[in-house]
Amino acid sequence: MNSTILKTPAGGPAFPGAGLLSRLGGDLLLPAALVALLLGFGWVEPRILSGDNLGNLAVQASYLVIFATAQVFVLVVRGFDLSLGTLVSLASVSAVMVMTAVAPLAGEGAATLAALAWIGLLGGAWGAFNGLGVAVLRVNPFIATLATANIALGLATTISGGFPVEGVTPQLRLLLDEAHPAGVPVAVLITVALTALGYWLLQHTVLGRAWYLIGGNPRAAHVAGLPVRRYMVLAYMACACYAGIGALMLTARAGSGEPNLGGNLTMEAIAAAVIGGASLRGGSGGVSAAVLGALVITVLSNGMNLVQVDGYLQQITLGAVIIVALFADRLRNRGAR
Secondary structure, three states: OOHHHHOOOOOOOOOOOHHHHHHHHHHHHHHHHHHHHHHHHHHHOHHHHOHHHHHHHHHHHHHHHHHHHHHHHHHOOOOOOOOHHHHHHHHHHHHHHHHHHHHHHHOHHHHHHHHHHHHHHHHHHHHHHHHHHHHHOOOOHHHHHHHHHHHHHHHHHHHHOOOOEOOOOHHHHHHHHHOOHHHOOHHHHHHHHHHHHHHHHHHOOHHHHHHHHHHHOHHHHHHOOOOHHHHHHHHHHHHHHHHHHHHHHHHHHHOOEOOOOOOOHHHHHHHHHHHHOOOOOOOOOOHHHHHHHHHHHHHHHHHHHHOOOOHHHHHHHHHHHHHHHHHHHHHHHHHHO
């Protein structure tokens, strides 16, 4: 028998299966933390574990899952989108303005379809604009998307006058917020569909595999002959389109176009993706990262609300969570070297 089969590499697992157990431990850490959060808050305030509140948590988390998935698309290619939150605000007010313009001419049904079409156009164009800045002009993603974030904020505030825009059609509210097919909130069903689409795109398409290669090893992607710039632009377009859909869902829930709808969504979405396992250094992460990270942040926020934690302390806590997520990302990258 060849004795080398029995040898364990230096620094390797001490016994067969140890590596698998280590990976499983890492995979189970975040779900365990999520359960611990729920039980901990539930011990302080039992209402957190009630059926009504768990249903509310699912709806609240659904929006953040969409925005975190959007960030995953660009995080995978070593980017991020700081304009996501203000794009949500711009999409919200502009979509309602489209509805109010079309409804008197063609009816509320046509106005709803026009709003959906507008969101697709806006998302595609905005993502292409960001992607061209990053991939073609080679501007640092932080600078490029910070600039477009300010542009989106200025546009949203200017066209709305800084006030909510009324005119959301009943059809849009029913389609994206009020419907409960088979007793399940439509927002949850839309989120499931979008996460499934995101999973398929990342894991089962040439484009998704190219994104991982570009983020993990840009030089190898160039050597392989991949159209790196084009694929990076497509990543930013996917991000902005998901942000637009989420914006329209939030608009339907709010009942009006809100110039401040984006709020802290940018940081929350990036934090959710990184907490879930996506890396700021690119080449890793997936839809599961968005789902788990969004659930952790939503449970944390909901729990603090129900136990009446001061709003300013909640902001401090979210900031601390983001710092922890960044530190964890750094540790993961060190371990991968």
